[in-house]
Amino acid sequence: MYDLYHMAITLFDNSSLFWRYAVFQKINAKAFYDYSDSHKIYNTMILHIPHSKHVVPEGYRELFVLSDIALQKELLLLVDWYTDELFDGFDAVTFQYPRLLVDVERFPEDEDEPMSKVGMGMIYTRTSDGERLKRDLTVQEISVLISLYDSHHQALNDAVGHELETYGQAMLVDCHSFPSEPLRCDLNQKRPRPDFCIGTDAFHTPKDLADSLILKVQEWGYTVVENEPYEGTLVPSDYYQSNTNVRSIMIEVNRALYMDEHSGLKLESFSIIQLLIQELLFVIHQYSDRRLCR
Numbered sequence: 001m002y003d004l005y006h007m008a009i010t011l012f013d014n015s016s017l018f019w020r021y022a023v024f025q026k027i028n029a030k031a032f033y034d035y036s037d038s039h040k041i042y043n044t045m046i047l048h049i050p051h052s053k054h055v056v057p058e059g060y061r062e063l064f065v066l067s068d069i070a071l072q073k074e075l076l077l078l079v080d081w082y083t084d085e086l087f088d089g090f091d092a093v094t095f096q097y098p099r100l101l102v103d104v105e106r107f108p109e110d111e112d113e114p115m116s117k118v119g120m121g122m123i124y125t126r127t128s129d130g131e132r133l134k135r136d137l138t139v140q141e142i143s144v145l146i147s148l149y150d151s152h153h154q155a156l157n158d159a160v161g162h163e164l165e166t167y168g169q170a171m172l173v174d175c176h177s178f179p180s181e182p183l184r185c186d187l188n189q190k191r192p193r194p195d196f197c198i199g200t201d202a203f204h205t206p207k208d209l210a211d212s213l214i215l216k217v218q219e220w221g222y223t224v225v226e227n228e229p230y231e232g233t234l235v236p237s238d239y240y241q242s243n244t245n246v247r248s249i250m251i252e253v254n255r256a257l258y259m260d261e262h263s264g265l266k267l268e269s270f271s272i273i274q275l276l277i278q279e280l281l282f283v284i285h286q287y288s289d290r291r292l293c294r
């Protein structure tokens with residue numbers, strides 16, 4: 001199946017990216033979703049998509065002290081817009097609530113989480129500009145938000161556990177996007193920001209994999225920096241710093257490449273960026289597949 005993919009890419013390398021995308025999608029769907037193959041030797045790869053949702057569900061709106069306009073502005077800044085569409089084609093664990101309610105990418109304890117210093121720990125109390133975000137929450141309300149966090153992490157631990165049990169290894173891809181200009185709350189205020197950021201963890205990210213993704217992005221003519229403007233990659237708590245067979249890498253894409261950051265609308269380049277991200281995912285998948293075949 002992979003040979004067919006490469007043949008298609010080679011044959012149509014000079015055609016439009018959209019054509020290549022169509023070919024990839026067709027083969028991708030067949031190769032990665034046909035679990036009935038008894039001779040299948042490749043493992044799957046789990047995508048973690050924590051920040052793609054922007055709808056505040058009924059019943060949660062009144063936790064926020066912001067006006068509708070201010071809330072929409074904050075969502076525009078903080079949501080990783082369309083990442084559930086950009087990162088597609090593999091099994092994904094997607095958080096179904098906006099990060100403004102509870103952020104599953106943060107450490108649960110404030111002393112472990114640097115962003116808690118600006119009111120943006122697991123449960124944000126401040127906006128990205130340092131304004132008040134939520135009213136005082138009751139113990140019951142806080143425990144509901146914590147349960148959303150816990151169930152998401154349980155699903156992630158279970159998905160990784162299933163991969164380990166079945167294949168003896170797991171590959172997690174932490175999928176994000178970031179604003180083209182630093183937010184006031186951001187620890188890293190460097191400008192200009194790169195087009196892509198590859199987040200790594202010394203214990204869980206294979207260096208040769210990170211290097212090959214960086215090289216690929218550079219070959220396309222985009223800028224890329226490892227661990228800037230955001231660093232690290234999420235690893236499920238059950239395996240963090242304890243199991244090297246659980247690998248993880250983060251891909252972050254600059255939103256200016258694919259959306260109008262003021263209106264929230266997609267740009268025409270959206271499909272091209274989607275294609276490039278799919279190719280990065282394919283590189284990661286091939287990497288973990290190769291290790292499995294050794």
Ligand SMILES: [Zn+2]
Nearest residue numbers: 051080176177
């Ligand atoms: Zn994110």
